[in-house]
Ligand code: SF4
């Protein structure tokens with residue numbers, strides 16, 4: 001299944017399906033949910049077919065999409081919930097303990 005999200009960067013709010021209600025919208029730059037992550041999803045680009053299921057399911061909008069394709073994870077905001085890794089049918093995302101990650 002392939003999602004048609006071409007030009008999503010320019011979509012008005014009315015094109016997005018109803019999600020959650022933010023009480024203080026627009027503060028995600030300040031709230032870095034990645035600070036309390038104990039595990040992170042590691043992306044294996046070679047396995048990925050850019051189906052973007054991970055983008056759809058990520059509750060933190062931490063899956064980065066560029067030109068309609070999966071482009072990586074925003075670790076400033078990824079909280080390590082693992083939903084993306086669970087939903088990825090190609091096993092292109094796997095959770096790794098933070099203390100085992102070498103940057
Ligand atoms: S990482 Fe998995 S779920 Fe995400 S776009 Fe790639 S194949 Fe799809």
Ligand code: SF4
Pocket residue numbers: 040041057058059060061062063073077078079080081082083084085
């Ligand atoms: S682990 Fe959770 S917050 Fe991080 S990218 Fe995946 S779905 Fe989003």
